[in-house]
Amino acid sequence: MLELFSLALSILLCLLGAFAERTIQWTFIQNGTSGVIPVELITISPTLMLLYDRADGNPLLLPNGTRAWAALWNLETHTSTPLDTITDTFCAGGAFISNGTLVSVAGQPLSFEPGAPPPQDGRMGIRLFGPCVSPTGENCTVFEDPANIHLKVVRWYPTGLRLADGSLMVIGGSTTDTFYNPASIAQSNFEFFPSKDANPRPSQFLVDAEPVNMFPRSFVLPSGRIFMVANNISQLYDVETNTETRLPPLPNGVRVANPFDGTVQLLPLSPPLYEPTVLACGGSASNDAIPAIDFSNLDPATNQCSRITLTPAGIAAGWEVERMPETRILTQSVILPNGDVLLINGAHTGYSGYPSVGNANLTSSNSANPAMRPLLYRTSFPAGQRFTQDGLSASTIPRMYHSSASITAKGVIMVAGSNPQPEVVAPGTPGFAFPTEFRVEYLTPDFILNNAPRPVIENAPKQLLFNQQATLKVTVPPSLLQGTMQVSLMDTGYATHAQNSNSRVVFLEHTLEGGSLTITAPPNNFIYPPGPAWLFVVADGVYSEGVMLMVGDGGNPPRPNQGIEIATNSI
């Protein structure tokens, strides 16, 4: 009997072993204050993060004593250096483009700081940054020429997406500050930088997604077409032919774009077929015909994650529903080099937006019940076993609306911000449950915290051309050689409003011989849109520091197709 039992147990353990994965212990470490709120947080170099906020009473000052609303965060000193900006960058979208410049677009018109010289209206703003080679950010500046380089129309809350030709697609947004985005104020259209058309392209999809269509969740698929989710609907957009094709709606009435901010992530693309699957987690199933004043910040968010594979078979199968162990809204998804997705920040109840729900006057926040403990989605596990909070402890700092999180080149997750109200509010102010939060935390995996042996990329090429091989020198600790090895090419994304826009992991084919790692670049610009990338080596779940390189020819957009055509089932 006992023997039978132990036999059953060992079979079970063996089955589980097929999905075994190192359980990383994660620790929040607080260090430094950001000086501005990283409403937008972008990993730009091995040592620096870029932070964009709004002009509104930030403690960080420019050399002449005026307040900054953009900064470079130094990951070694844990301090911010102000960046001079002309236009207001609040709630902008953006992406790196094919020549390595980070482009940020749109923003807000208002300045909340009394007496200060107002920034220029940011809504048509185009800001060009980098590449920044100085480890401290010396001489790295934001370039703006608002009179000559600007969007075609005003936009607030758009998504920025790097296309397969390396240029930026600017998706939707609003014309003004708002909770909902109805037809009277919505910019339900697309434009591009550099421009492709005389006028913005109207989008029936974005019209149909009103009034919950700000920051539409968007990804470039291995077919080169764009997958988009907003409100409770999804679609495929073909940039070349300007055609929209409706795809299955999100199940169970769940809505995921702002102000019902769920987070959507493209899961890792793997050779040889690079079949794309997207995961949409959290948001709200509230009725979008109900006005904000009739909502409460105690309305439960959804615990639904749904995923769909964007191939003909996957679409026929539809969205597969999984349930998180808790409800979540305003959550950021941070994809890790091993392909798992960390769900972090946000709240269990309420909505996005400035205080506008019926009971917000009590807290000055549209959301309540902060989600303090991150949640890990283990991508390679079978359905039903993917969520875990093992190894993940809670932070003590609520990260509500206007918080962000992004993986750094060092491999820790930088977590910062939160300011659900339209001004800077000091801790302890009565009536404000969630004062403006400047403290920075790093969610740190045990192998970094304990200085345990990690894979090290000794020398990597500065550039990787599509479908070409490159050989790099790596050191993999012998203790990790038994486990699975992965080589990940990543865009760490432009984090804002519960969305890490452009974030992507492509697993590369590779062989390791001695200390020599030969990798094969993605076959073409559809699999990885040309532009900067981070290369990570993962051995038995332990990842190296990331090395930045340029994927593709590095030229100004638009770039012609590069690489080779492949058979992919991607729609």
Ligand SMILES: *[C@@H]1O[C@H](CO)[C@@H](O)[C@H](O)[C@H]1NC(C)=O
């Ligand atoms: C301070 O410097 C910033 C950045 O150079 C400039 O935009 C702003 O106008 C200056 N303010 C004053 C009061 O001189």
Ligand SMILES: *[C@@H]1O[C@H](CO)[C@@H](O)[C@H](O)[C@H]1NC(C)=O
């Ligand atoms: C914060 O960073 C400083 C500067 O690198 C370092 O000396 C200090 O030990 C850090 N504090 C914590 C709690 O890690």
Ligand SMILES: *[C@@H]1O[C@H](CO)[C@@H](O)[C@H](O)[C@H]1NC(C)=O
């Ligand atoms: C920054 O610019 C100054 C003035 O042009 C120059 O002297 C300095 O070497 C530059 N620093 C870096 C790190 O490029």
Ligand SMILES: *[C@@H]1O[C@H](CO)[C@@H](O)[C@H](O)[C@H]1NC(C)=O
């Ligand atoms: C999506 O939401 C709209 C209201 O905004 C509703 O009319 C429609 O039935 C919903 N569609 C699905 C598939 O749930």
Ligand SMILES: *[C@@H]1O[C@H](CO)[C@@H](O)[C@H](O)[C@H]1NC(C)=O
């Ligand atoms: C807050 O809003 C609720 C719902 O609108 C209202 O009943 C209540 O009187 C308000 N409280 C304050 C302090 O304004």
Ligand SMILES: *[C@@H]1O[C@H](CO)[C@@H](O)[C@H](O)[C@H]1NC(C)=O
């Ligand atoms: C990158 O391309 C954009 C668009 O053509 C251009 O404005 C920008 O100056 C370029 N950046 C560099 C570093 O050449």
